[in-house]
Each structure stands twice: as C-alpha cells, then as structure tokens.
Amino acid sequence: MKFGVVIFPGSNCDYDTYYALKNVFKQKTTFLWHKEHDLKNVDCVILPGGFSYGDYLRSGSIAAFSPLMQEVKEFALRGGLVLGICNGFQILLELGLLPGAMLRNEKLKFLCQFIHIRVENNKTPFSHQAKKGQILKVPIAHFDGNYFASPETILEIKKNSQIVFRYSDAKGQLNEEANVNGSAESIAGLINKAGNVLGMMPHPERASEVLLGSEDGRIIFESIIAKLS
Amino acid sequence: MKVRILVSFKDSVLDPQGQAVKNTLHTLGYSSIKDVRQGKVFELELEGISKKEAEKIIPKISDKVLANPVIEKFSWQIIEKG
Numbered sequence: 497m498k499f500g501v502v503i504f505p506g507s508n509c510d511y512d513t514y515y516a517l518k519n520v521f522k523q524k525t526t527f528l529w530h531k532e533h534d535l536k537n538v539d540c541v542i543l544p545g546g547f548s549y550g551d552y553l554r555s556g557s558i559a560a561f562s563p564l565m566q567e568v569k570e571f572a573l574r575g576g577l578v579l580g581i582c583n584g585f586q587i588l589l590e591l592g593l594l595p596g597a598m599l600r601n602e603k604l605k606f607l608c609q610f611i612h613i614r615v616e617n618n619k620t621p622f623s624h625q626a627k628k629g630q631i632l633k634v635p636i637a638h639f640d641g642n643y644f645a646s647p648e649t650i651l652e653i654k655k656n657s658q659i660v661f662r663y664s665d666a667k668g669q670l671n672e673e674a675n676v677n678g679s680a681e682s683i684a685g686l687i688n689k690a691g692n693v694l695g696m697m698p699h700p701e702r703a704s705e706v707l708l709g710s711e712d713g714r715i716i717f718e719s720i721i722a723k724l725s
Numbered sequence: 726m727k728v729r730i731l732v733s734f735k736d737s738v739l740d741p742q743g744q745a746v747k748n749t750l751h752t753l754g755y756s757s758i759k760d761v762r763q764g765k766v767f768e769l770e771l772e773g774i775s776k777k778e779a780e781k782i783i784p785k786i787s788d789k790v791l792a793n794p795v796i797e798k799f800s801w802q803i804i805e806k807g
Contacts, residue, residue: 554793561790590793597795604741644738644796 497724498524500538502568502584504559505530509545509581509701516701517542521717530562539724540577541568543584545637545699555598555640556586565591577621577720578693582638585686585695593693594686595653596645601638602678608637610709611676613684613698614664617657620687621723622694625715631668632661632712634698636676641697643679643686650680661685661696726771726807728783732792732799733764767791772807779803 499517503510510527517525526536535541548559559565565587572578572593580588588594601607612633615626626632645653653659661684665674675682677697685696700713734740740762747761771779787799 553791557790557793589795595795597793599738599796600741602741604745646737646795 497540497721498526498536498538500526500528500536500541502528502530502541502543502564504546504548504562506548506550507544507546507583509583509699512699513542513544513581513701516704516717520704520714521721523721528564530559530564533563533567535564535567535571540579540720541571543568543578543580543587544701545582545584548583548587551640554586554590556583556588556590559583559587560590569593572688572693575690575692577724579622579716579720580693580695581699581701582636582641582697585697586640588693588695594688594695595649596643596680596686598640599642599644599678600640601642601676606637606639607641607676608635609676610635611684611698612664612666612668612674613661614668614670615660616662617660617687619657620660620691620694620719622687622716622719623660625719625722629668630715631664631666632698632703632715633666633710634700634703634713635709636698638677638697641677641679643677643681643683643697645680653683653686654681656689658687658689659683659685660687660694661698726774726776726779726803727805728769728771728779728801729804730767730769730783730787730791730799730801731764732767732787732797733762734796735798738796765791768804776803776806 662682703710703713
C-alpha cells in the first residue's frame with residue numbers, strides 16, 4: 497500500500513501530511529509533482545492544504561488544471577481513493593469531482609483554530625473506524641471554507657448521505673456559532689456519490705499526535721489504512 | 726482585439742464582501758446605496774482570430790476557467806476592435 501502526497505506551488509501542508517503518513521502511521525509515502533503525469537502506482541492520493549498558486553483566480557482553481565490533476569481525475573473515476581484537505585477540498589470542487597463551491601468565510605475572517613466536527617457518515621473508506629456521531633477535535637486554517645451549493649444539489653447530497661463531517665460544538669450540537677465559516681448544512685467534509693473521493697476543510701494531519709494538541713485526526717488515516725490493507 | 730469580461734456572483738449567492746462595502750458606504754453617509762455586489766474584471770487581448778471566432782471562444786473560457794458556474798455568472802464585451 498502506498499500513499500501519494502501532491503505538491504503544487506504554494507502547498508504548505510505537504511510535508512506535514514507526508515510526515516504524518518510516513519513517521520506517525522509508518523506507511524510507504526511518496527510525493528507527486530503537479531507537472532508530472534505519473535501517479536507512481538499509489539493506492540491513495542492526498543491533496544494537501546496550502547495556497548496553491550497563491551489562491552489566484554479562485555482557491556484551488558488553477559491547481560485543478562495542472563497535468564497531474566487530470567491523472568488524479570482519471571484515478572478517482574476508476575475508484576481510487578482521493579482525500580483533499582483544505583485547499584485540496586477546494587481543488588476537488590473546482591475539478592468537479594465534488595459538487596458545490598467554496599465562498600469566502602461568512603464573517604470575512606481567516607480562521608485558524610481548533611474546532612469540532614461530528615461524524616455524520618461512518619460508512620466511508622475515510623471514516624469507517626469512527627462511530628456515527630463521534631466528535632473530533634481538529635484544527636482549521638482557511639479563508640474560503642464557506643461551502644455553497646444550489647438547493648437541488650444540497651437535497652441530492654443529503655439524499656445520498658454525502659455529508660461525512662459537520663461543524664458542531666464540543667457536545668455535538670449543531671448551531672450557528674459552531675458553524676464557524678457559515679457553510680451550508682454545516683458541511684465540513686463531503687464525499688462523492690461513488691464514495692471514494694472525500695474533501696474536508698479541517699486538517700487531520702495536524703491532529704495526529706498528542707504533541708499537536710489532538711490525536712482525533714488519526715481516525716481518518718487509520719480508516720484509509722484499514723480499508724487498503 | 727480587446728475583450729472585457731465581467732464575472733460576478735449569481736443573484737442567489739450571498740456576497741459578504743459586497744455587504745461589507747455597502748455598510749462602509751452607509752457609514753460614510755451614502756445612504757442611497759441600496760446594494761453592492763463585488764465582482765472581477767478580466768481584460769483579454771486577442772490576436773489572429775476573427776470576431777466570430779472570439780464570440781465562440783470567450784463564453785467557453787469564461788465558463789471553464791474565469792468563472793465558476795456553481796456560484797458565478799459572466800458577461801463580456803469587445804472594448805477594442807482588432
């Protein structure tokens with residue numbers, strides 16, 4: 497089993513993600529360069545957080561057109577596991593692998609803080625080690641995380657149980673205050689209909705060791721590892 | 726030929742930045758400003774193609790690259806003939 501972490505110009509969580517996979521979870525991990533067409537036979541592609549291309553045009557939009565992303569799209573359509581974290585989520589939306597789009601945070605502030613998310617769907621390759629309703633304490637760091645989709649798309653997403661994580665308070669209650677960026681349906685993590693592509697705004701790699709303030713992000717990587725083993 | 730493309734949020738999408746600008750204008754006393762919507766302007770210089778070809782290309786690239794059709798709409802005009 498091998499993980500691939502994609503590097504775009506402006507990625508800044510690429511090494512954090514690589515470190516978490518390689519050193520914390522002891523997995524074979526390789527970097528993938530955005531200009532290449534080679535996915536190096538990885539079993540799971542991770543699009544890390546950061547500010548690819550300086551967020552020019554729209555967050556994630558330019559990265560979505562990179563040569564490697566066309567391969568990632570093919571890989572995803574063949575059923576390969578793809579996890580987009582933060583900017584990676586934005587790229588997946590721009591690429592059309594996930595429905596909807598990101599708007600600037602409702603209160604127009606860059607948010608960098610620990611928040612809580614509630615596991616809404618634990619029947620995915622990325623969340624099956626968690627319990628439904630489990631609360632995870634994980635950090636966010638983004639400006640454009642205010643998820644938006646048309647009312648028809650929201651209905652479709654709900655019907656297919658595509659919401660994997662929702663912003664909640666520490667007790668698991670959904671409310672306006674907990675929904676820090678103003679996302680529709682408090683969406684923090686969304687999976688595609690086929691169930692192999694997940695986008696999430698929080699950073700599980702930054703919550704994979706006690707030293708970092710939380711280990712709650714581990715469950716996402718542990719789910720993927722268990723699924724691929 | 727020069728083309729100007731205007732990209733803005735669809736009417737169904739809230740524009741908090743536009744709202745913030747509106748509030749500032751109100752603070753400054755311009756109470757007649759009813760609403761503000763913020764957008765982006767692109768100016769493209771084209772060469773070696775006819776107006777007819779440009780009319781085909783511009784909506785395509787606007788839809789595919791310059792605007793995100795989930796949240797944005799676009800309009801365009803030729804501002805300099807070439």
